[in-house]
Amino acid sequence: MIETVATSPYDDQKPGTSGLRKKVPHFQQPNYVQNFVQALFDVVERPESAVLVIGGDGRFFNREVVAIAIRMAAANGYARVIVGQDGILSTPAASNLIRKRKASGGIVLSASHNPGGPDGDFGIKYNIANGGPAPEKITEATFARTKEIREYRIVSEEAPDISRIGEHRLGDLVVEVVDPVADYAALMRELFDFAGIRAMIAGGFRMRFDAMHAVTGPYAKAIFEGDLGAPAGTVVNGTPLPDFGGGHPDPNAVYAKDLIDHLMAPDGPDFGAASDGDGDRNLIVGRGIVVSPSDSLAVLAANAHLAPGYSGGIAGIARSMPTSQAADRVAHKRGIGIYETPTGWKFFGNLLDAGRVTICGEESAGTGSNHVREKDGVWAVLLWLNVLAATKKSVKDILEAHWREFGRNYYQRHDYEEVDAKGANALMDSLRDRLASMSGQRFGTLVVSEADDFSYKDPVDGSISTGQGVRIVFSGGSRIVFRLSGTGTKGATLRVYIEAYQADPAKHGQAPAEALKELIETAEAVGEIRRWTGRNEPDVIT
Structure with a gap:
């Protein structure tokens, strides 16, 4: 039996670059998962007899959300759900299944590289029919829908046992449990x-x-x-x-x-x-x-x-x-x-x-x-x-x-994790305010040749994305990029990318820290990282 359940909207269900990510207890709030899944079902395109792929990385709360998604798919008119055994599907395997089985889309449950467990991170991402992550027009429409949602649909019956490979029924929905590795x-x-x-x-x-x-x-x-x-x-x-x-x-x-x-x-x-x-x-x-x-x-x-x-x-x-x-x-x-x-x-x-x-x-x-x-x-x-x-x-x-x-591109990424979001945004605003006057400035032996806030026009569909990170390029091609990451769940993650090109094979044996030393010092001087974040060094260097 299909139930229509009254709910109230949450104001923080805006998907980031890889879906909606929060701490597990946040997702465990009443109807938090249901609101977001219903919002997805309300905005995504799907044909008659639509097929939906569901799976995740097995982190804490994965199995419970798989069951909710199956029950809601049954109530929202899907014909078939394909789910990995025990709710397991790697993200690329889910993409492959969507493409191979001509599904209208898929729900991928993961917070990627973030920690798991009862107090760890969780995430819900929607992938479209080509197997790829939903574009911004879908994530923005989903967020808008979450702010106005007042009810969701779900069947009252429990989801089938997803530990057993094979076809099961849930009302009119076929639930197909597959080996997550085989395809x-x-x-x-x-x-x-x-x-x-x-x-x-x-x-x-x-x-x-x-x-x-x-x-x-x-x-x-x-x-x-x-x-x-x-x-x-x-x-x-x-x-x-x-x-x-x-x-x-x-x-x-x-x-x-x-x-x-x-x-x-x-x-x-x-x-x-x-x-x-x-x-x-x-x-x-x-x-x-x-x-x-x-x-x-x-x-x-x-x-x-x-x-x-x-x-x-x-x-x-x-x-x-x-x-x-x-x-x-x-x-x-x-x-x-x-x-x-x-x-x-x-x-x-x-x-x-x-x-x-x-x-x-x-x-x-x-x-x-x-x-x-x-x-x-x-x-x-x-x-x-x-x-x-x-x-x-x-x-x-x-x-x-x-x-x-x-030639060799010496390169490092410096991550400042869980910094105060207000300070991190102030750092980025300060950089953007100075971009117009930065060209020609000298920092040690480095001279700025150009500086901008990266924007992108998709050459296929013409869509435009702005505010994608501050680039500071120096004469000779070295560069520093400042960007706030969208994959964290607490505070902000500032990422600073540092790159220098070396054509001379005799100098390819340098350690990256040595080859990039002046650029690393310049990143601190330009970005005023200590001032805005209170950090003397990054948490992770890759």
């Missing part, structure tokens, strides 16, 4: 030379994958230890847990320190990788060397043709504005398109759908291609393995050869 693994087999990677591993190549007790554990075990024959134990922290084992599921130098330390040992494995809470980010490590996400994007774009799925070459590359310009150098040398977009994977969707680009990436450890409409951690690991198998070189050798050919 995704089948797609990976189409794209990569599994036989070549298998032979490399059988020949003594050693790897380690840290799933961080997050969603990719089952995917990694099935693909790396199953299909590719890596020894049992290659995948560590491979059981998804509601609190990610008490850890922070962000694959960076701080939270994946154990993996990095393991690869820095003289007798360490040849290759290491990690992925995040919902499986869309990646960390790549070679013996004795950590690959920056920006370099990883450039290397994969330059070598994608070595994988069967990209043997004909790539159409172009897209990167988020704060991501280093290493990928630009690949695109220019190869004569293919390069696009600079705001942060957020949704901005890549139109470019991918229009066939303008094949490979996309963000400096925040996200890389992907046109196989889905999300970044994809396991995909990135497999493409690296394919390149290693095809070239028979080490990660370090591949990186050094890449720098010799294209």
Whole structure:
């Protein structure tokens, strides 16, 4: 039986770059989830007999929200819901299912790389029919609807048991519970030379994958230890847990320190990788060397043709504005398109759908291609393995050869987490107020050539996004970018991106901190970070 339940609106249900994210107790407020899901159902386009994909990263409160979403889909006229067994679907696997099953969209439950548990973070994101995150016109319409909502629809019956694979009924709704790994693994087999990677591993190549007790554990075990024959134990922290084992599921130098330390040992494995809470980010490590996400994007774009799925070459590359310009150098040398977009994977969707680009990436450890409409951690690991198998070189050798050919973009991101939002916004306002007068200013040996607040006009649909981050570019191409992140749930996260290009191979061996020292000092001077945030140093450097 369908029930219409009276409710009152909340005023804080504005989706960010990756959906609505709050602390778990916030989502547990009366009707908080129901209001947002109903608002989504009220504004998204869907045909008759619409199909909806539902799944998440298994974090605390995942299963309860899956059940609510199923019951509300039944009451709102959906014909079929496809849900991962036990409510589990990595974000790229959900995107693949939406595309493969021609669903009208999907609800992805995740707060990505943010911590989980009863007091941790939770998130709800809607993906459209192309498999990608909802564009701003949908998120804005959803927010507007949440401010006026007065009722939601839900069936009174309980949701079916989602631990049993197969079809179930809930009124007129078919609830199809699927193996969360099967369709995704089948797609990976189409794209990569599994036989070549298998032979490399059988020949003594050693790897380690840290799933961080997050969603990719089952995917990694099935693909790396199953299909590719890596020894049992290659995948560590491979059981998804509601609190990610008490850890922070962000694959960076701080939270994946154990993996990095393991690869820095003289007798360490040849290759290491990690992925995040919902499986869309990646960390790549070679013996004795950590690959920056920006370099990883450039290397994969330059070598994608070595994988069967990209043997004909790539159409172009897209990167988020704060991501280093290493990928630009690949695109220019190869004569293919390069696009600079705001942060957020949704901005890549139109470019991918229009066939303008094949490979996309963000400096925040996200890389992907046109196989889905999300970044994809396991995909990135497999493409690296394919390149290693095809070239028979080490990660370090591949990186050094890449720098010799294209030059090296030294790059760091400095994160100031959970700072006072008022101070962080004042910092950004101060920078914007000074942009017009900044050109020509000298800071040590650095001279500002241009400064702006990045705006983007989508070349496909003409939509415009403004206020996407302050860019300060110096003569010679070095730059500093200041931006507030939209992925946190408490206070504000200030991100400062620092980049310098070095063409001389004799200087490619510098440590990033050394190569970027003057720029780092200049970032403090220009941004007045201590004044506005009270912080003397960043919480995380990647």
